[in-house]
Amino acid sequence: MDPSLKTFGMIRSTPKQGWKDFDFISSIKKHFNIPIGFDTDVNSSALGENNWGAAKGIDTFVYITVGTGIGVGAVVEKNLLHGLTHPEMGHIFIPQNKEDDFEGVCPYHKNCLEGLASGPSMSKRWKLKEALDLAQNHIGWEFESDYLSLAIANYILCLSPKIIILGGGVMNQNFLLPIIHKKVKKLLNGYINNDMILKNIDKFIVKPALGNDSGIFGALALALEAEKKKN
Numbered sequence: 001m002d003p004s005l006k007t008f009g010m011i012r013s014t015p016k017q018g019w020k021d022f023d024f025i026s027s028i029k030k031h032f033n034i035p036i037g038f039d040t041d042v043n044s045s046a047l048g049e050n051n052w053g054a055a056k057g058i059d060t061f062v063y064i065t066v067g068t069g070i071g072v073g074a075v076v077e078k079n080l081l082h083g084l085t086h087p088e089m090g091h092i093f094i095p096q097n098k099e100d101d102f103e104g105v106c107p108y109h110k111n112c113l114e115g116l117a118s119g120p121s122m123s124k125r126w127k128l129k130e131a132l133d134l135a136q137n138h139i140g141w142e143f144e145s146d147y148l149s150l151a152i153a154n155y156i157l158c159l160s161p162k163i164i165i166l167g168g169g170v171m172n173q174n175f176l177l178p179i180i181h182k183k184v185k186k187l188l189n190g191y192i193n194n195d196m197i198l199k200n201i202d203k204f205i206v207k208p209a210l211g212n213d214s215g216i217f218g219a220l221a222l223a224l225e226a227e228k229k230k231n
Contacts, residue, residue, distance in 0.1 A: 094150045
């Protein structure tokens, strides 16, 4: 994400077929002579929610999307978290439920978080077209809530966000969020002594206020920032 690097604007390692090492910015510049903002899709969603959604006015928070993959964008003290490349918190390693013998779908790590809890992992594990086709009482949702809760507890301990936004297609199952609230509280076991977790976790782990449009709004924020830098 460093504009001074030759690889800036390229999509590097990714499980998405056809996108690895794709030079995104150069391809756009062939057709448009305009300022271009560039970041990950989940960081874009985080920006959208920070400017106009559930994290408006909040300086430190995490946005998680659970869909075709699992991505995590973090804003820390008003800045998107970048580093050597960008955080890949969707690929963290978590303990696998003892009743779950699925090998995982991540082509790099197999049973990392994305490999176990993304939409494609659920579809392949249960041989369904869509993860949302699982009945509410299916054990698959027990696994899913376990894995997401473990990840969220780790993000809380590492980044101390003031709010966590949980979006993506898999989260369209409305019963899933309250289960995650309970499991995150149980995992933390009172260690984070703050009312946002102890008493108001339903206001701490929330859905995106912009719904499925968080990324579009974030792309607008990136474009506005690129225009500002040009001037």
